[in-house]
Amino acid sequence: MLLYANGCSMTYGAELVDDADPDPVRRRYREDHSWPARLGEFLDADRVVNDAVISGSNDRIVRTTIDWLAEHREDAEKGHLLIVIGWSGAMRREFYVDGEFRQVIPYQPHQHPDLQRLTDVYREVAWNDQECGARLITQVLSLQSFLRLYRIPYLFFDAIESSFDTLGRAGLADSGSTKMVDRSRFYRFGDADGSMADVLRASGTGWKGRHPAEDGHETWAHKLAAHVASERLLRRPTSASVAVPSGRAFSRRGAFRSANRDFLYP
Template sequence: MTYGAELVDDRDPDPELRNYREKNAWPGRIGEFLDADRVVNDAVISGSNDRIVRTTIDWLAAHREAAEDGQLLVVVGWSGAMRREFYVDGAFRQVIPYQPQQHPDVQQLTDLYRKFAWHDRECGARLLTQILSLQAFLQQCRIPYLFFDAIEGSFDSIGRGGLAESAGVEMVDRSRFYGFGAADGSMADVLRASGTGWKGRHPAEDGHEAWAHKLAAYVAAGQLLRRPAAASAAPPTGPAFGRRRAFRPANRDFLYP
């Protein structure tokens, strides 16, 4: 959803196709709308939230000067909670429980994970921990940021894990999490209802543009480019959500790569 999958042939190494994808995926478009000097799209196909937390912290640690100067806006589209990252055979591998893997060792690991360790409780708890951990890191570094859900609502995933009423949910800064708690508020849900085009399982160019418009407008309206206060001085904002919210059942056939 963030990488820009299917905008071009994802397997083609042609740099012109890569440039086209990076320009027309929503990160490139929001960069235009916000008049950014540079856009870094660090997404990969089938990326997990494990990877998002790891690579975001790694990237910011390597670019501390820009972070300290307040020259960055970090935008994170959270992935599916069931996805995982494991280090296998010298590389980080992305795992989706129901999708086949080319590497035999990763396939064996996927089979074992799906059979013994894949559970809504674990997925929801891990996702909430990841959201709060990255939120705290960005606030501590005073880096402007915006979160949203790319595939399905984080609040739904957390709720399926039985954590809707946990204290951690109340700590999510909703002013910097676009659509948190909204029914059908993920990028995929919104664009499916918008009438914009799709290329296979992913948005076409007009969908990426529409989503970038929504995020850019939210950034401008909320003045999110201002550097946030330190985490200790930034209490959560936004209304609490109803305790009786109904959650949609898990869709095990949700096949975004």
């Protein structure tokens, strides 16, 4: 089974090592200790692709996930694939500037002068809660529909801020579009303080600067694996009493062995 993960720095594994360090050994350490790799071990995945980037926007998540799937249709069609998305902050945007896609966070400066000029205008003219919330729910439903159309198993969650807060500020918490989200495949959708950042802060796990430390990534992988089990996202559990992982005692390998080959299609 192939596990594909996409998101922002919370998925990338920022600050597990120096993000600018060119050393391939240290880069491998980050890849091995971020939550996608840990989840891949729990699910006995043959391969894990972590397509996240630091400061990644939801615009980028939708674009690059669909692009990646278009280039890996064979894996998708065979069903040997699970997509896991850690949705980023709704205020973030992606723009095509000077020949490449670039990520914009309204309150952060950018070294590229044209990107900074665009960010200044966006912050002053177009950045508001209503647009952020409407765009977030549109992106979630769009990717959900795409994955369901092509029968690709998936799991979503909020990485930075609970969608409950984002949609609430936009006046969309009780909207019809919000009710269309498949909650069985969106971990803690709509829960106050339900994002990865919120849950890990409350769990007492360590942080490295503004991002989770190794134990935080492992804890989050445990929780996602538990959700996969509790929502029966696997077609054939290894037994009728597959244990839901609840802590460090959960085996890194074996609990989901042989079950992971056939995910229930959404």
